[in-house]
Amino acid sequence: MPARTSWIPYALIAPSVAFLAALFLMPLVQTIWLSFSAGDALSLENYRRMAGDLNFSLAVKNTFLLTLVVVPLQVVLALAMATMVTKLDKGRDLVLWVLTIPLGISDLAAGLAWLALLQNTGYLNSALYALGLIEGPTGWLSQETPWSLFFAIVLAELWRATAIVLVILIAGLQLIPKEFSEAAEIFGAKPWTRFTRITLPLLKPSLQSALILRTVLAFEVFAVVYALGGRNFPVLAGEAYVWQNDNQNYGIAAAYAVLIMAISLAATAVYLRVLRTRPEQLP
């Protein structure tokens, strides 16, 4: 058992608390404040200008569409990966290493890797050409081809960020006692039934963390999109970046940031509610 309360633990956490207060809590408050201030007075001016911007509705639509498509696919893909990996006995470490490599890859680098595949004279087009499906270099990532650009971004996001879901799910799978599944097998449950009736419900806490983390990150998506399509595919974080860096309008950039935060928190609240685990359901 841990020792009785003394001053020592407080002294140990104090530096990190001070650090987070200065670089997490303060900026948080400042951004919210900045987004509501125009000149000296409190107003919704920044939000009005944000909503009136040409790219705004497009950015909202694109970001939501991307999140709604990417996150569920990632969970399915990661579940498939995790199920396969747990069936392995030889070579599991090697397979897991390769599958988790994208975890360490920057979103910018991931976008560039897929650019190498999908650019006009890239490998996809070369393959299509060899199959006789296209006649020469074809563009997939321009404004004129919004759907193939969207599809390319989905692929790159799936490639890059499924690994984190996989790691969370495998960590969760280890916590499920083997006996449950074995008992069900004795009573004649088929693999699919065991998966949906035992594994999935018991995996709910891990699924919840994975979904929260991935959804928050998906609403922040930015560098992958820029690497593949430049400004052709506006997203919320990209607009915040443009307003801050190119237009030097900190108020509107802050409004975008607060909007992203509000959406993230709302999504988190939904996941916490929908996927809550009652204490009696824990193994």
Next chain:
Amino acid sequence: MTIQAAELPQTGKSRSMTLPSARRLLLWTGLAVLLAWVLVPIYFVALGAFGGRLGVFRWPKTIWPTDLSLAAMTQFLAIEGVFNALVNSLIAAGLTVLFSVFLGAPAGYALARYSFRGQNVYRLLVLLTRAFPLAILALPLTVSFIRLGLYDTPFGVSLIHTVLALPFAVLVTQSLFMGIPREYEEAAWVFGCTRFQAFMKVVLPLALPGLAATAIFAFVISWNEVFAASILTVRERTLTAYLLRILAESPLHYRFAGGFILIIPSVLFIFAVRRYLFAVWGIASK
């Protein structure tokens, strides 16, 4: 949970006997597809990085390495600003490692060894940092950093990266210290060590590999981060910020060279910390 317990349990021979060979074939086919899915884009960006201008525009391409030379890469590194950006990235990542280990490890130790009032609030504070988008933290720091003289310095970038890396540092070190029996420390006290000495002589040597993993996590997080680094720098850009800035105007083979340089350390680092990945997330998802 300890690190050891979090390692994947090794299944014995019995499991392999129960899987019929047709299903094994299916399993390995699926896995081969997944492995290719992960590795192929990395292979192609490497070809792009070493292929130079000629390789990038060759049509139609073969999937075999042609036109490869180190010249393309050395040319990229010789562009004004690239080398500087690389150095800045390394400095920022190095400082992030220092800050997150020295701020996070004591907190992880406190969470592992003591139960104290407010520890749940603290845990919540740490996890909350992951629930907020980075944009909301990075934007106002532009103004504060200009005022403090931290704007456009790798030091300033490393501060915001530490906010990202700190939750991981706290969680990894917590699981690490929980895995080192308390009795070892108590034995050292009995033999006359102070708490600090006991920590330095008994706990620290056992914790070193895990602390190294924590450091690597922090390094990768900082090395990869794009948004905050781009917003907080102008001349002293990190590599990610530099690449983002030149995306629109630089030729393709330079972009691929940059992408390749970004990927390489990640691949090695993930290999180095693979044992700890699952320990972190086993705890984080509780």
